[in-house]
Amino acid sequence: MADTSNRGFASMDEDKQREIASKGGQASGGNFANDRKKASEAGKKGAEAQPTEAKARGGRNSQSGGR
Numbered sequence: 001m002a003d004t005s006n007r008g009f010a011s012m013d014e015d016k017q018r019e020i021a022s023k024g025g026q027a028s029g030g031n032f033a034n035d036r037k038k039a040s041e042a043g044k045k046g047a048e049a050q051p052t053e054a055k056a057r058g059g060r061n062s063q064s065g066g067r
Contacts, residue, residue: 009017032039
């Protein structure tokens, strides 16, 4: 079997891992923590994509625990 200990993300040095991970965060557009308008728009878009039945429930069953 081939030695794979020097392959992949986990085997890179920490600085290289941080550099690559940072690029992913930048490409994603970041999170909504500092942009309430962007978060609101995303929430409305997600709600529009829900089936009518799910909208009617309005999240009432989201924490019911029993199925």
